[in-house]
Amino acid sequence: xxxxxxxxxTLGIIGGTGWLGxxxxxxxxxxxVFAQGHLVISNRSGSHPLxxxxxxxxxxxxxxxxxxxxxxxxxxxxxxxxxKIDASGKTVISLMAGxxxxxxxxxxxxxxxxxxxxxxxxxxxxxxxxxxCFGEVDAATKSLVQRLFESVGTAAExxxxxxxxxxxxxxxxxPAFPALLLTALARQAMVAGIPADIAQLAAKNVVxxxxxxxxxxxxxxxxxxxxxxxxxxxxxxxxxxxxxxEQQIGKALEEGAAVARKGL
Numbered sequence: 001x002x003x004x005x006x007x008x009x010t011l012g013i014i015g016g017t018g019w020l021g022x023x024x025x026x027x028x029x030x031x032x033v034f035a036q037g038h039l040v041i042s043n044r045s046g047s048h049p050l051x052x053x054x055x056x057x058x059x060x061x062x063x064x065x066x067x068x069x070x071x072x073x074x075x076x077x078x079x080x081x082x083x084k085i086d087a088s089g090k091t092v093i094s095l096m097a098g099x100x101x102x103x104x105x106x107x108x109x110x111x112x113x114x115x116x117x118x119x120x121x122x123x124x125x126x127x128x129x130x131x132x133c134f135g136e137v138d139a140a141t142k143s144l145v146q147r148l149f150e151s152v153g154t155a156a157e158x159x160x161x162x163x164x165x166x167x168x169x170x171x172x173x174x175p176a177f178p179a180l181l182l183t184a185l186a187r188q189a190m191v192a193g194i195p196a197d198i199a200q201l202a203a204k205n206v207v208x209x210x211x212x213x214x215x216x217x218x219x220x221x222x223x224x225x226x227x228x229x230x231x232x233x234x235x236x237x238x239x240x241x242x243x244x245x246e247q248q249i250g251k252a253l254e255e256g257a258a259v260a261r262k263g264l
Contacts, residue, residue: 008069008070008140008141008144009038009069010034010038010039010040010067010068010069010070011028011034011038011039011040011068011069011070011071011072011148012039012040012041012042012064012065012067012068012070012071012072013025013039013040013041013042013071013072013074014041014042014061014064014071014072014073014074014075014083014085015042015043015072015073015074015075016039016040016041016042016043016050016055016072016074017041017043017048017050018074018075019120019123020074020095020118020122021041021072021074021095022041022048022050023122023123023152024072024074024118024122024148024151024152025039025041025050025055026050026053027122027125027151027152028148028151029050029053029054029055030053031151033147033148033151035054036053036054037054037056039054039055039056040055040056040057040058040064040067040068041055041056041057041058041064042057042058042059042060042061042063042064043057043059044059045059046058046059061083061084061085062084062085062086065085065086065087065090068090069090069091070090070091070093070141070144071085071087071090071091071092071093071110072092072093072094072095073092073093073094073095073096073104074095075096076096077096077097077098077099077263080096080099080104080107081107083107083108085108086108086109087108087109087110087111088109088110088111089111090110090111091110091111091112091113091114091135091137091141092104092105092108092110092112092113092114093113093114093115093116093131093145093148094113094114094115094116095116095117095118096115097117097168097172097260098165098168098259098260098261098262098263099263100115100161100263101113101114101115101132101134101135101161102134105134105135110135111135111136112133112134112135112136112137113133113134113135114131114132114133114134114137114145115131115132115134115161115164116129116130116131116132116145116149116155116164117129117130117131117164117167117168117171117172118149118152118153118172119171119172119173119174119175120174120175121152121153121174121175122152122153125151125152125153126152126153127149127152127153127154127174128153128154128155128156128171129149129152129153129154129155129156130155130156130157130158130163130164130167130171131145131149131155131156131157131158131164132157132158132159132160132161132163132164133157134161142157145157162257162261164260165257165260165261166253166257166260168256168257168260169252169253169254169255169256169257169259169260170253170256173256178207178208178211181207182203182204182206182207182208183203185199185202185203185206185207186199186200186202186203186204187199189202189203223237
């Protein structure tokens with residue numbers, strides 16, 4: 001059963017067969033956020049397996065806009081300049097990093113722009129997606145946008161566009177920070193003489209499996225209790241603190257956000 005908002009009966013996704021747009025389209029159809037025949041996606045060929053799941057395929061982006069009450073731009077930022085659509089009177093949701101809402105509004109003539117920043121975990125429906133509204137967006141549309149992104153994980157509206165730039169460098173990176181930590185832990189274990197296969201198993205357990213405990217525990221309280229124990233873990237954590245670990249994370253976020261603000 002479809003749960004779309006009255007007045008927005010059809011969603012269009014430009015780039016809806018790529019990994020990001022395709023993951024969202026698949027989840028929306030599977031969960032009935034939009035009914036079969038009310039999700040339109042565009043690509044160059046006009047064909048895709050998503051058609052068997054109820055999506056309508058088109059090759060012309062403007063035709064998609066004409067048929068849709070809400071449009072998602074799931075294209076790479078560097079391809080946006082070549083995207084020629086007239087979305088007058090429509091609301092456009094952009095998934096592009098580094099392209100401002102004002103620039104999108106100017107090029108598409110959209111009545112309102114929503115910038116959203118999902119991450120690679122859309123593939124497993126575990127993304128966190130912050131979103132920001134530019135222009136007038138009514139409560140019903142906001143509710144639909146929230147449900148749309150909750151179909152691939154969790155989501156929250158932010159009140160400042162710059163929050164999207166910062167979160168592009170945080171949650172928008174998806175598995176990047178965990179992958180870096182896992183790689184560093186495994187490599188340093190190997191430096192200490194641990195066989196490569198054992199080092200990889202141990203590091204993956206820490207980053208992927210043990211971290212699942214934090215789903216139901218407060219992170220700071222967990223740290224405080226481990227440090228208070230004054231054991232092996234406390235010594236390791238103190239070493240990272242002395243090495244300005246948190247400041248390095250802050251610098252990384254600043255550098256990433258600066259790129260997003262400047263534009264890709």
